[in-house]
Amino acid sequence: MAKRAAPEVNAGSMADIAFLLLIFFLVTTTIETDSGISRRLPPIDDTIDPPEIRQKNIFIVLINKDDQLLVEEKLMDIKDLRVAAIEFLDNGGGVGEEACTYCQGAKDPNSSDNPDKAIISLQNDRATSYKMYISVQNELVAAYNELRNRESQRLYGQEYLLMEKNLADATWRGDKDKLKEQVDNLKAMYPQKLSEAEPKKTN
Amino acid sequence: MAKFNKKSGGALPQISTASLPDIVFMLLFFFMVVTVMRQNTLMIENKLPTANQLEKLEKKDLVIYIYAGKPSQRYQAQFGTEARIQLNDKFADVKDIQAFILSERETKREELIPYLTTALKVDSETNMGLISDIKQELRKIDALKINYTTREGEVSKNF
Numbered sequence: 235m236a237k238r239a240a241p242e243v244n245a246g247s248m249a250d251i252a253f254l255l256l257i258f259f260l261v262t263t264t265i266e267t268d269s270g271i272s273r274r275l276p277p278i279d280d281t282i283d284p285p286e287i288r289q290k291n292i293f294i295v296l297i298n299k300d301d302q303l304l305v306e307e308k309l310m311d312i313k314d315l316r317v318a319a320i321e322f323l324d325n326g327g328g329v330g331e332e333a334c335t336y337c338q339g340a341k342d343p344n345s346s347d348n349p350d351k352a353i354i355s356l357q358n359d360r361a362t363s364y365k366m367y368i369s370v371q372n373e374l375v376a377a378y379n380e381l382r383n384r385e386s387q388r389l390y391g392q393e394y395l396l397m398e399k400n401l402a403d404a405t406w407r408g409d410k411d412k413l414k415e416q417v418d419n420l421k422a423m424y425p426q427k428l429s430e431a432e433p434k435k436t437n
Numbered sequence: 438m439a440k441f442n443k444k445s446g447g448a449l450p451q452i453s454t455a456s457l458p459d460i461v462f463m464l465l466f467f468f469m470v471v472t473v474m475r476q477n478t479l480m481i482e483n484k485l486p487t488a489n490q491l492e493k494l495e496k497k498d499l500v501i502y503i504y505a506g507k508p509s510q511r512y513q514a515q516f517g518t519e520a521r522i523q524l525n526d527k528f529a530d531v532k533d534i535q536a537f538i539l540s541e542r543e544t545k546r547e548e549l550i551p552y553l554t555t556a557l558k559v560d561s562e563t564n565m566g567l568i569s570d571i572k573q574e575l576r577k578i579d580a581l582k583i584n585y586t587t588r589e590g591e592v593s594k595n596f
Contacts, residue, residue, distance in 0.1 A: 245458070252461040259468035266473045268500075269491040270556065270586040275576050312592065360566030364559050365486040365595040367568070368585055372488035372592050379490055402495060432569065 299361035319377035357431040481506035486561040487590035506560030534574040
């Protein structure tokens with residue numbers, strides 16, 4: 235029997251088929267965002283008397299229904315909020331037992347004693363827009379991150395966010411226990427104490 | 438000069454399209470790889486706000502999504518323009534959230550339940566009142582880990 239060469243398959247329609255698939259995937263693609271600002275809600279408990287907090291240790295941020303920002307009873311622009319929050323957290327005005335050894339702030343006796351005592355209180359109106367709320371949250375988280383970063387540079391010579399990223403990364407090769415200890419230490423130096431009041435309704 | 442006149446008579450030479458399939462395939466593979474099939478069809482406008490202090494949500498299967506925003510154009514006649522909550526493929530009320538979280542929890546293994554995160558995908562034009570209501574419901578049911586999903590970018594882009 236004579237061997238016959240296999241007939242060549244016509245590849246002319248290949249492009250069409252590929253185009254068809256391409257268009258399908260183009261249409262169905264949505265590049266999903268899966269990152270954001272993580273928060274922990276406070277559990278509901280019925281403690282009747284809240285712990286006493288001195289007025290100077292509270293940093294009050296109010297957002298009204300027109301998205302205006304009132305920080306410590308002064309009108310403020312969103313871009314100044316981060317600096318104001320850092321000044322408050324890093325003030326370290328306490329004396330004796332309450333002194334803060336690593337703070338670099340102004341040590342104003344009328345501002346916070348130390349970062350552990352400093353509480354940022356965020357209040358918003360029911361008519362505040364979500365984008366304003368997120369912007370304020372973002373700036374406040376940025377203030378904490380900036381301070382933690384400063385300390386991590388000083389103590390460990392590393393970027394704080396990089397340390398956190400490595401800690402979450404399962405493929406990172408290095409001493410995880412030591413890293414966790416360092417990150418926990420930084421978190422203890424500047425604990426995120428952000429309290430949110432339930433929104434008030436104003437007309 | 439006959440040497441140079443060889444092609445002057447005919448039309449333009451045909452461009453070879455032999456590499457076209459290759460190019461198309463390249464694009465095809467790119468889109469196949471980056472595609473994530475949407476789990477929910479959005480019935481609301483969902484323009485997320487921007488922020489730059491982001492944390493990435495690592496384990497996709499441990500995330501419960503709650504959407505909120507104005508109904509999209511084609512649902513506005515039916516549902517109005519007031520911001521609403523969407524759970525799975527349906528519009529929902531604030532009081533449906535508890536049942537929704539519970540039913541989502543049931544599909545997960547028991548030891549994973551404390552690690553569940555609720556991602557709030559909320560349109561930037563929504564009022565905080567609705568979000569506070571959602572948060573209040575989540576607190577009632579002890580779903581305390583939440584994540585405000587945002588796009589990456591400077592805060593100033595929000596305004």
